[in-house]
Amino acid sequence: MADKVIVVEAGMDQCDIDRTPSALFTDDEHQRYTWLCRHSGRMAIKNHRNGSVRDPKTSSPPRYSTLVLDASGDEWLTNWERLFETLRIQQLRNPKFFHVDPAHRDALLEFAVTSGRTGECAEVNGCVGRERSKHARKKERAAKRQDYYTPSSGLFVDQCRGIVDHYCLRDGMIRKEVVEDLDYHVGDGVGEGLFTVKTNRGMHQARIVVIAVGPGNSPRIPGQIPGQRIDGACHVMQMEKFPDPVVKTKITRGQTTNVLVVGGGLTSAQIGDLEIKSGVTKVWHVMRSHLKVKPFDLNLEWLGKFRNVKQAIFWSADSDEERWEQIKLARNGGSITPTFHKIMKAHVARGRLSVFTNTVVEARVWDPGAQRWTVQTEPEIDLPPLDYIYYATGIQSDIRSLPFLQTIQKKFPIESHGGLPCINDDLMWKDEVPLFVTGRLGALKIGPGAANLAGARSGAERIAWSIADILDENDVNLVDKDLSSLGIGNRYNSLTSDSETDPDESQESA
Numbered sequence: 173m174a175d176k177v178i179v180v181e182a183g184m185d186q187c188d189i190d191r192t193p194s195a196l197f198t199d200d201e202h203q204r205y206t207w208l209c210r211h212s213g214r215m216a217i218k219n220h221r222n223g224s225v226r227d228p229k230t231s232s233p234p235r236y237s238t239l240v241l242d243a244s245g246d247e248w249l250t251n252w253e254r255l256f257e258t259l260r261i262q263q264l265r266n267p268k269f270f271h272v273d274p275a276h277r278d279a280l281l282e283f284a285v286t287s288g289r290t291g292e293c294a295e296v297n298g299c300v301g302r303e304r305s306k307h308a309r310k311k312e313r314a315a316k317r318q319d320y321y322t323p324s325s326g327l328f329v330d331q332c333r334g335i336v337d338h339y340c341l342r343d344g345m346i347r348k349e350v351v352e353d354l355d356y357h358v359g360d361g362v363g364e365g366l367f368t369v370k371t372n373r374g375m376h377q378a379r380i381v382v383i384a385v386g387p388g389n390s391p392r393i394p395g396q397i398p399g400q401r402i403d404g405a406c407h408v409m410q411m412e413k414f415p416d417p418v419v420k421t422k423i424t425r426g427q428t429t430n431v432l433v434v435g436g437g438l439t440s441a442q443i444g445d446l447e448i449k450s451g452v453t454k455v456w457h458v459m460r461s462h463l464k465v466k467p468f469d470l471n472l473e474w475l476g477k478f479r480n481v482k483q484a485i486f487w488s489a490d491s492d493e494e495r496w497e498q499i500k501l502a503r504n505g506g507s508i509t510p511t512f513h514k515i516m517k518a519h520v521a522r523g524r525l526s527v528f529t530n531t532v533v534e535a536r537v538w539d540p541g542a543q544r545w546t547v548q549t550e551p552e553i554d555l556p557p558l559d560y561i562y563y564a565t566g567i568q569s570d571i572r573s574l575p576f577l578q579t580i581q582k583k584f585p586i587e588s589h590g591g592l593p594c595i596n597d598d599l600m601w602k603d604e605v606p607l608f609v610t611g612r613l614g615a616l617k618i619g620p621g622a623a624n625l626a627g628a629r630s631g632a633e634r635i636a637w638s639i640a641d642i643l644d645e646n647d648v649n650l651v652d653k654d655l656s657s658l659g660i661g662n663r664y665n666s667l668t669s670d671s672e673t674d675p676d677e678s679q680e681s682a
């Protein structure tokens with residue numbers, strides 16, 4: 173049987189596919205709305221006129237048959253947990269109202285309070301009220317303090333686990349499969365057609381597909397093809413062991429070790445710090461622009477009290493091209509938090525770290541015998557032979573080079589800007605193709621925050637609304653419908669009968 177919805181990923185976005193419009197209302201409207209929604213179902217309500225009592229609702233499983241395909245694993249957040257563990261990230265970067273619970277904006281705060289873990293929220297100094305005048309800032313300082321606390325990684329993950337249980341998203345919903353190709357066969361109306369999804373383990377069918385693949389493309393070491401691994405260097409998003417075994421052996425033997433870190437974002441600072449703490453003699457850190465220090469990944473105007481104004485300007489831009497310009501301006505490349513800036517300065521003062529801004533790596537040569545690199549930079553700096561290079565250079569998103577989107581792009585071409593697809597306002601590929609795109613790839617319609625947790629939540633909300641509209645309108649069970657009437661003939665009937673031999677089929681069509 174065809175799934176009604178297939179989600180490609182098991183990161184953040186799917187956790188919060190629900191119908192609560194927190195992304196679209198102002199905070200006050202949203203809080204009132206969610207309070208009503210929340211409390212009406214969670215407690216017994218007594219009718220004072222007739223004395224009847226309505227019992228609290230229990231959570232029910234998702235309304236639609238949903239399958240999640242994730243290359244990283246068959247558990248929620250596999251990739252996130254791997255990265256956070258490898259990079260030993262203790263605290264999230266963005267404020268605690270960035271989370272994936274669709275219930276309400278302060279759900280993570282509520283979770284921290286009810287589980288007695290408010291101590292795991294760290295205050296971010298120096299930004300409360302920065303978006304206001306000095307006078308207004310003074311007046312509001314006390315009231316708004318709580319907005320700028322960041323949660324610990326453990327608190328955030330535990331809240332996510334709670335959400336998964338609350339919305340019954342656990343049992344067999346995720347499969348570890350890599351999506352290799354996606355095709356769509358148009359039906360009579362939107363959502364009446366059928367997707368065929370080819371993975372490394374087989375075929376699936378769905379009426380709606382959601383793509384939430386993070387940056388999408390594979391990490392790339394400059395000069396190599398995407399995903400390719402080489403000796404003596406890695407892209408941090410592909411890092412498997414830390415420190416690298418060869419470097420570790422040299423440290424254990426008491427040899428002098430030099431490591432190069434390339435990149436200007438928070439991950440580059442984190443990796444440099446970890447290297448020094450693991451015993452590397454010296455870290456050389458090069459970045460192509462100046463060092464930017466910012467508490468959050470976006471400028472405060474996109475997160476603070478007046479972010480709705482910024483978002484409104486973004487949404488009312490005349491074209492996707494204009495929106496792309498706004499995204500570039502808002503993100504402005506990688507930046508480092510004040511906390512890590514302080515840590516870096518301490519390492520520099522102790523002579524364990526040298527930072528070179530406005531510097532790029534021009535060439536590198538690996539000596540397999542000595543197991544060391546010779547690296548040339550522009551402008552030239554005096555680098556010793558290097559034992560390892562970490563590329564913390566981010567991942568470029570470009571749908572044109574995403575292998576699994578090639579068929580769709582040929583069959584249903586759309587434009588792109590900066591590698592991001594020009595999807596419609598419902599985050600759909602095209603009006604007649606119910607392929608939804610969220611996360612970083614949905615940035616032209618979600619906004620500059622698309623790549624962070626707030627973007628993940630707002631994208632999920634918009635998609636959930638559209639899915640509900642499509643499926644509620646055409647709520648026809650495909651099992652009872654002759655698939656050939658969808659214009660796809662016996663080819664897919666045979667796929668369906670193939671899957672009957674699959675012992676996991678009951679999960680797929682749950």
Ligand SMILES: Cc1cc2nc3c(=O)[nH]c(=O)nc-3n(C[C@H](O)[C@H](O)[C@H](O)COP(=O)(O)OP(=O)(O)OC[C@H]3O[C@@H](n4cnc5c(N)ncnc54)[C@H](O)[C@@H]3O)c2cc1C
Nearest residue numbers: 181183184185243244251264265351385386611623624625
């Ligand atoms: C190190 C790090 C720290 C971060 N810290 C913060 C923070 O503090 N605050 C914040 O707001 N945001 C943070 N972010 C951003 C946050 O992780 C993203 O907003 C969020 O994960 C986006 O969710 P997603 O589901 O769109 O993508 P992801 O969580 O990236 O998940 C994408 C999934 O898709 C899978 N996938 C990709 N291609 C395929 C395919 N072809 N077939 C099947 N599966 C596929 C991947 O394996 C992956 O599991 C951080 C990101 C990183 C990398």
